[in-house]
Every structure is written in structure tokens, then in C-alpha cells.
Amino acid sequence: MNEKNLIPFNGTEVQEKELMEVIAAHRDQDGGLMPILQKAQGIYGYLPIEVQTMIADGLGISLSEVYGVATFYSQFSLTPKGEHRISVCLGTACYVKGSDKILEAVESKLGIKSGECTPDGKFSIDSCRCVGACGLAPVMLVDEDVYGKLTPDQVDGILKSYLDK
Amino acid sequence: MTIAELNKIRDEYHDLVKVRKIVAEEGAKLAEKTGYRKQILVCGGTGCTSSGSKKVLEALESELKKQGLDKEVLVVRTGCFGLCALGPIMIVYPEGVFYAQATPEGVVRVVDEHIKNGNVCKDLLYKETVHEDGSINPLSQTAFYKKQKRIALRNCGVIDPENINEYIATEGYQALNKVLTEMSQDDVVQCLLDSGLRGRGGAGFPTGKKWMFAKGAPGDVKYVACNADEGDPGAFMDRSILEGDPHSVIEAMTIAGHTIGANKGFIYVRAEYPVAVQRLEIALGQAREYGLLGKNILGSGFDFDIEIRLGAGAFVCGEETALMTSIEGHRGEPRPRPPFPAIKGLFGKPTLLNNVETYANIAQIIRKGADWYASMGTATSKGTKVFALGGKITNVGLVEVPMGTTLREIIEEIGGGIPNGKKFKAAQTGGPSGGCIPAQHLDTPIDYESLGAIGSMMGSGGLIVMDEDNCMVDVAKFYLNFTVDESCGKCTPCRIGTKRLCEYLEKITEGKGTMEDLEKIEELSNHMKSSSLCALGQSAPNPVLSTLNYFKDEYIEHIQNKHCPAGVCKSLLSYEIIADKCKGCTLCARNCPVKAISGTVKNPHVIDQDKCIKCGVCMSNCKFNAIVRK
Numbered sequence: 001m002n003e004k005n006l007i008p009f010n011g012t013e014v015q016e017k018e019l020m021e022v023i024a025a026h027r028d029q030d031g032g033l034m035p036i037l038q039k040a041q042g043i044y045g046y047l048p049i050e051v052q053t054m055i056a057d058g059l060g061i062s063l064s065e066v067y068g069v070a071t072f073y074s075q076f077s078l079t080p081k082g083e084h085r086i087s088v089c090l091g092t093a094c095y096v097k098g099s100d101k102i103l104e105a106v107e108s109k110l111g112i113k114s115g116e117c118t119p120d121g122k123f124s125i126d127s128c129r130c131v132g133a134c135g136l137a138p139v140m141l142v143d144e145d146v147y148g149k150l151t152p153d154q155v156d157g158i159l160k161s162y163l164d165k
Numbered sequence: 166m167t168i169a170e171l172n173k174i175r176d177e178y179h180d181l182v183k184v185r186k187i188v189a190e191e192g193a194k195l196a197e198k199t200g201y202r203k204q205i206l207v208c209g210g211t212g213c214t215s216s217g218s219k220k221v222l223e224a225l226e227s228e229l230k231k232q233g234l235d236k237e238v239l240v241v242r243t244g245c246f247g248l249c250a251l252g253p254i255m256i257v258y259p260e261g262v263f264y265a266q267a268t269p270e271g272v273v274r275v276v277d278e279h280i281k282n283g284n285v286c287k288d289l290l291y292k293e294t295v296h297e298d299g300s301i302n303p304l305s306q307t308a309f310y311k312k313q314k315r316i317a318l319r320n321c322g323v324i325d326p327e328n329i330n331e332y333i334a335t336e337g338y339q340a341l342n343k344v345l346t347e348m349s350q351d352d353v354v355q356c357l358l359d360s361g362l363r364g365r366g367g368a369g370f371p372t373g374k375k376w377m378f379a380k381g382a383p384g385d386v387k388y389v390a391c392n393a394d395e396g397d398p399g400a401f402m403d404r405s406i407l408e409g410d411p412h413s414v415i416e417a418m419t420i421a422g423h424t425i426g427a428n429k430g431f432i433y434v435r436a437e438y439p440v441a442v443q444r445l446e447i448a449l450g451q452a453r454e455y456g457l458l459g460k461n462i463l464g465s466g467f468d469f470d471i472e473i474r475l476g477a478g479a480f481v482c483g484e485e486t487a488l489m490t491s492i493e494g495h496r497g498e499p500r501p502r503p504p505f506p507a508i509k510g511l512f513g514k515p516t517l518l519n520n521v522e523t524y525a526n527i528a529q530i531i532r533k534g535a536d537w538y539a540s541m542g543t544a545t546s547k548g549t550k551v552f553a554l555g556g557k558i559t560n561v562g563l564v565e566v567p568m569g570t571t572l573r574e575i576i577e578e579i580g581g582g583i584p585n586g587k588k589f590k591a592a593q594t595g596g597p598s599g600g601c602i603p604a605q606h607l608d609t610p611i612d613y614e615s616l617g618a619i620g621s622m623m624g625s626g627g628l629i630v631m632d633e634d635n636c637m638v639d640v641a642k643f644y645l646n647f648t649v650d651e652s653c654g655k656c657t658p659c660r661i662g663t664k665r666l667c668e669y670l671e672k673i674t675e676g677k678g679t680m681e682d683l684e685k686i687e688e689l690s691n692h693m694k695s696s697s698l699c700a701l702g703q704s705a706p707n708p709v710l711s712t713l714n715y716f717k718d719e720y721i722e723h724i725q726n727k728h729c730p731a732g733v734c735k736s737l738l739s740y741e742i743i744a745d746k747c748k749g750c751t752l753c754a755r756n757c758p759v760k761a762i763s764g765t766v767k768n769p770h771v772i773d774q775d776k777c778i779k780c781g782v783c784m785s786n787c788k789f790n791a792i793v794r795k
Contacts, residue, residue, distance in 0.1 A: 030493065030494070030512055031474070031492050031493045031494030031495075032494060033494035033495075034474070034475070034477065034491065034492075034494050035474070035475070037477070038436070038475060038477065068495075068496050069494070069495060069496055072479060072496040072497060072498075072653070073476075073477030073478050073479050073497070074477070074478035074479065075436055075476075075477035075478035076477060090398075091398030091399055092398045092399040092555070092556070092593065092596065092627065092629045092643070092644075093398070093399040093555030093556055093561075093629055094398075095398075095643055096555075096556045096557060096629060096631055096635055096640070097556065097557070101781075104780065108758055108780075128437070128478075129396070129398045129478075129480070129647065130397075130398035130399060130400075130401075130437070131211070131215075131437055132211045132212070132395075132401035132404045132437070132438065133211055133212050133215040133249075134212070134249065134399055134401060134553060134555040134561060135212040135216075135248075135249025135250045135252060135555075135561040135562055136212065136215055136216060136249070136250075136252075137555065137556075137561070139215070146214075146215035148215055148216060153785075
């Protein structure tokens with residue numbers, strides 16, 4: 001088993017109470033599972049098996065159904081993400097302008113691959129398919145900040161600026 | 166709200182918005198009437214926000230306040246103007262001058278010199294709008310805007326999307342009133358049929374027919390849905406419409422609800438578009454407050470409301486049946502058709518599903534008539550189409566042109582051609598489902614049929630331009646990687662076919678391909694096209710087949726000579742140090758991430774080819790041009 005999956009679940013009572021309110025609000029809605037998963041990920045940052053179990057129990061559906069939906073969509077993550085989430089756009093407009101080299105630069109700088117999190121939990125890297133800022137290609141997001149018209153040599157400076165945040 | 170109240174708001178806000186459409190003296194006269202001497206429009210679309218328009222807006226508002234001008238100058242945050250590459254964008258009316266790449270510092274100057282003292286800061290304007298003699302060209306006369314015809318985008322970059330009154334001022338919700346009071350349901354369907362409008366999501370199915378089927382389907386409960394899951398990477402027209410003119414979609418969906426007999430609508434929008442979602446929520450709230458959504462709309466007795474559902478990052482959910490499965494809260498897998506959604510759609514009920522851009526045309530067709538719309542375009546494709554221009558092109562952004570405009574006009578005239586003096590190689594339309602169009606077909610007039618005839622498709626409107634530095638085998642591999650990731654896995658031809666196709670392409674880009682592989686690629690592609698469950702699998706081979714058709718030489722060069730002509734495919738490249746040019750500065754050796762470069766100070770260095778990962782860091786660091794890529 002992957003070591004990253006062994007990070008123990010440490011949800012708080014406050015989080016659980018919040019999740020229960022979300023479940024109650026969407027319980028009777030047609031197709032309410034997706035909005036619940038989205039909000040649950042907002043509460044916990046990811047969707048560990050413990051959270052999926054609470055949702056399954058709360059809705060009275062099987063865990064496999066929850067797991068099936070949670071693993072189908074790329075937005076949902078079953079493992080924790082870094083304190084700062086890096087997302088390099090690999091959409092077409094960014095790709096033809098060399099965003100693969102941006103991703104390589106980030107990966108080599110942090111010593112992890114896309115989809116992974118640094119051991120200190122500071123950064124995680126993901127790739128995404130188009131944030132719609134094609135005018136600025138190639139584009140990278142760190143948390144909510146968009147960096148456009150990037151070259152690989154700018155990556156180091158950008159990452160450093162987050163180390164103290 | 167009654168129609169009289171609606172008209173009152175329209176008349177009250179009419180001049181304020183009109184100032185943004187007429188410029189110079191006439192606009193100035195009108196501006197005096199509105200109480201605002203000047204209006205400053207700042208783009209608040211995703212592109213400009215990413216390039217810092219929020220800071221520009223804050224600086225502008227605080228400077229105006231500081232100078233005591235905030236009562237006579239109106240600041241409006243609009244949606245996308247289209248010229249995303251030049252963001253943040255700012256336009257000042259009634260002059261209609263266009264400031265490009267605005268900065269907080271520049272804004273302070275504009276307020277001081279232009280707004281206060283009447284001297285336009287010409288050095289900060291978009292350079293295409295300033296003549297050599299110093300006179301200023303209106304924006305509508307620049308190469309980028311001159312050939313455009315903005316219908317779906319008519320309000321984007323013009324109105325404040327968070328203010329329903331400004332939408333009403335542009336005849337907003339008048340089409341809804343017309344449908345509720347003057348037209349029968351059949352009239353609406355007939356009007357759409359006559360207009361020739363076809364689905365803008367990609368497939369191009371006649372919209373009127375879709376409405377007719379949904380209207381005719383038996384059932385007490387029906388739904389209207391809007392596909393805003395714009396998944397084609399590089400396409401952002403739907404996002405811009407939602408961000409710039411959300412009420413146009415809400416009005417059209419309400420019209421659709423009345424026409425087919427539905428009381429509830431869903432908008433399925435990508436979670437990756439937070440700004441669009443936020444503006445939609447604001448717009449829905451305002452429409453409800455005005456009674457333009459909810460019970461007894463405009464006193465007609467018709468009830469309708471709309472709910473937003475967020476996607477979660479699955480490309481296949483742009484397919485209509487998968488989208489509905491996703492709204493229902495399941496894995497977004499497509500289902501076989503028939504039954505078509507018009508008969509059995511969301512929650513098993515008859516459902517009318519249209520794309521954002523399609524809806525954005527509806528209210529105007531109802532107001533101005535089918536003949537007006539049908540007068541634009543080609544024999545089979547009427548009206549206009551929005552394209553998202555991206556890739557190796559000067560004016561990256563959003564353009565709307567009449568159907569029948571040629572690719573050359575879009576790329577060379579509106580798009581301003583290829584930057585850095587590079588040579589055009591191909592234009593890609595239709596995203597992962599489309600194909601690459603080579604130079605010899607640039608004069609093809611764009612419509613659904615002609616793009617299909619040259620091996621591509623209209624798709625949702627992404628148009629990515631590639632130059633001589635792009636390898637077409639690599640581009641095909643890029644798209645296949647995408648479809649491998651995004652195939653939902655339900656049907657075998659797509660799940661396994663995309664993976665196998667991708668493996669062939671990997672083999673070729675690594676220099677291990679054979680000529681026989683090219684035949685196998687075609688055979689496999691044809692199987693996938695004929696036997697995949699949904700359009701994702703059926704069209705996934707298109708990027709491969711079209712590049713193989715038009716750029717076969719490049720494939721053969723990779724296979725027979727183990728050479729990538731564009732210098733992209735890493736396995737076929739090598740970096741070498743020219744001993745005569747190397748000064749032995751050691752910079753390359755120090756920067757090499759895998760320590761593949763050896764040598765002593767002031768002596769020529771050498772790259773160990775076995776260790777080299779071909780990242781190119783050495784070449785970009787070398788100050789003496791001593792490193793070459795072969």
C-alpha cells in the first residue's frame with residue numbers, strides 16, 4: 001500500500017457536525033450525492049474512507065456507491081493534498097506553448113510527481129485540463145493564484161514565495 | 166413584476182448602456198444625460214482577472230475617490246471583451262478608447278491625465294488603435310473586431326453581468342414576454358426551425374427539432390437543462406457567456422420551459438469555473454427577486470425555476486446522456502440512445518438539453534425574427550459561431566464570426582497571424598474529438614459540413630493554432646493521452662482502443678514505430694468509430710486520423726529516420742556541446758539536474774548521452790551558443 005494513504009484520519013467533531021448538516025440538507029434532493037461530496041471535500045480537504053462511510057450511512061446507500069462516484073470524478077481526492085496546491089494546466093492551448101516543461105520544472109524542483117504531495121505536506125502537484133485562461137498560456141495555479149505566460153525558470157521563484165506563507 | 170415595470174427599468178437604464186455603444190460627440194451628449202460624464206469598463210472575466218484586473222479595479226476606484234471623481238465617473242466591471250492576450254483590459258466611454266495591459270500605476274495616470282484633464286494616455290492604449298499621426302481609431306475598426314459579428318457575445322464586455330437592470334436595458338426579458346403573451350408554443354418551435362439555428366455544443370443538431378421533440382413528448386413532468394460543462398481544453402466561449410451575460414441563458418431556458426411544458430431547469434457547469442458559477446448565482450437571485458423566475462412569471466401564470474449543479478472534472482459529462490447521469494448523482498457514464506433525452510432524459514423524464522452558446526442566441530432570434538438570423542451564414546449553417554483562438558496566435562481570445570468566414574480570415578486577419586515570424590502548420594478545431602487542418606485548407610469557409618469534409622469538426626469552438634515548432638505526432642499523442650484519461654471505461658472499444666492507439670503513438674515518438682503500425686492505427690480507429698457507445702470514443706481517433714492524413718511525412722520521418730522534424734519528441738533528440746565554441750565556464754554542468762555533463766574549467770565539456778534526460782536546461786543556460794539540439 002502507498003505510504004501516503006497511511007496518513008491517519010484526524011477529523012474533528014466540528015467537521016463531523018458540519019458534514020451531518022450538509023447531508024441533512026441534501027438528503028431528499030434528487031442527485032444529492034455529488035453536492036454532498038463536493039461540500040465534504042470542502043470541509044475535510046479530501047475524501048478518506050471514513051468520510052465516505054459517514055456519507056453512505058447518512059444517505060442510507062452503500063459505501064461502494066459513494067466510492068464509485070468519488071473515484072469517477074477527477075475533482076475528488078481520496079488522499080490529502082498539500083498546504084499549497086499546485087495545478088499545472090495541460091490543456092491544449094497551454095500544451096502547445098510548452099506547459100509540459102513547466103510541469104517538469106515543478107516536479108524536479110519539489111522532487112515529487114504529479115498527483116503526489118511533498119513529505120512535509122507543504123506542496124502537492126496536480127495537472128488540470130484548462131482553467132479557461134488560455135490567453136495567458138502556459139498557466140499554473142498555486143491555490144487560487146494564477147500565474148500566466150510562464151517559463152520554466154520562473155517556477156523556482158514562485159514556489160519560494162509560498163514557503164513562508 | 167409586470168411588463169410595464171420591466172419596460173420602465175429598460176427605459177431608465179437605456180441611455181446608460183447605450184453610451185457604451187455610440188462613441189465620440191454623440192456619446193458625450195448622451196453621457197451628460199445619464200449623470201455620468203465618463204464610464205470606465207474593466208474586464209472582470211477569468212482571463213483578465215488572472216492577469217490582475219482586480220488590482221486594477223481597486224486602484225481605479227480608490228484613485229477616483231481620492232480625486233473626488235467617483236460621483237461623475239461610473240466604473241463597470243464587465244465580462245470578457247475577447248482580447249484576452251491584452252488583459253487586463255479597460256475601456257473609457259464616451260471616447261471609446263481601449264487601454265491594454267492596464268496596471269495599477271497606469272490607472273493612476275489615466276485618472277489624472279485622461280479622466281481629470283481630458284488628455285488620453287496614448288502610450289497606454291492598445292497600439293492597433295493609435296495611428297502614426299496620433300489620431301485614435303475606434304476599437305470597432307481594428308483588425309480584431311472589424312470582421313466580427315457579435316450576437317451570442319453581444320453583451321459580453323458591454324454590460325455589468327451582476328446588474329440585471331443593465332441586461333433589461335438591452336431588451337432583456339422582452340423575448341420572454343413575447344413568448345408568454347404573443348406566441349404559441351408551436352410558433353416558438355417554428356421560429357427556431359426557420360432560423361436554422363443548430364446546436365453550438367459541437368454536433369450541430371437543429372435546435373428547433375430538438376425543441377419540437379421535447380415539446381411533443383408525452384409526460385406531466387419535463388425538464389430543461391443547460392450544458393455548461395465546457396470540457397474541450399482550449400475552449401472558453403461558454404464560460405465567457407456565463408461570466409459576461411448570464412441572463413441571456415436564464416431567459417432562454419425560461420422560454421424553453423414554457424415551450425416544452427417544463428417548470429424546472431438545471432444548469433450543469435464545470436466546477437473549474439468559479440467566477441461563472443458565482444455570476445450565475447447572482448443572476449438567478451436577481452431574476453427571482455424581479456419575479457422573472459419563480460411563480461407566475463410576468464403575470465402569465467407560468468412557473469419556472471433553475472438550479473445549478475456543479476460538475477467535478479469529467480470530460481465525458483459533456484456528452485448529453487452522461488451529463489444527465491451525473492446530475493442524477495451517479496458516475497457520469499453515458500447510456501445508449503435511443504431513448505433520446507427528449508423522450509427519456511433526466512430522472513427518466515423528457516428533457517431538453519442545449520449548450521450555453523445555443524441558448525445565448527435564442528432570445529435575439531425570438532425578438533428579431535427567424536429571417537434576421539437565417540440571413541447570416543451559409544446554406545446549411547446559419548448565424549454566427551464563437552471561437553476561442555488559442556495557441557500560436559497573436560490575438561489569443563474570443564471571436565464571433567458569421568458562419569462561412571474562412572479559417573484564413575480568422576487566423577491571419579482577426580487573429581493577427583503567427584507570432585515570432587514562425588510558419589503556420591495546422592489549426593486544430595473540435596478539441597479531442599476534432600482534427601488538424603493544414604495550410605492547404607485554410608480557405609475553407611467554416612460551417613458544420615465543410616469542417617467535417619476536411620476531417621475535422623466544428624466542435625464547441627476551440628481553435629488552436631500550431632506552428633512549425635509543434636510536432637503533429639506529439640499533438641496526436643497529447644489528445645490520445647487526454648481521451649485515455651477521460652474515457653469513462655464503460656464500453657470496450659473506447660476504454661481499450663484509446664489506450665492501444667496511444668501506445669502506437671508512443672512507440673512512434675520513441676523511434677520504435679514500424680510502417681505496419683500506421684496500418685494498424687487506421688484499422689483500430691475505424692473499429693472505434695463504428696462501435697464505441699458515445700461520441701467520446703467514436704471521435705477519439707480523429708486527431709490521429711487527420712494528422713496521419715495531412716502530415717503522413719512526419720509520421721514516416723519518425724519511423725524510418727528516427728527523427729522528429731519539429732524537435733519535440735525527446736527520445737529522438739540529443740544535445741551536444743560544440744567543442745570549439747565551449748569556453749569551459751562550467752555553467753551547464755552546474756545546472757544539469759542529472760549531472761550528465763563533465764569537464765574541467767576553461768576546457769570543453771562533454772554530455773554523457775546515457776545519463777542525459779534531454780531537458781534542455783544546459784542549452785538555455787549556455788551563454789556561448791555552444792550547445793546544439795539534434
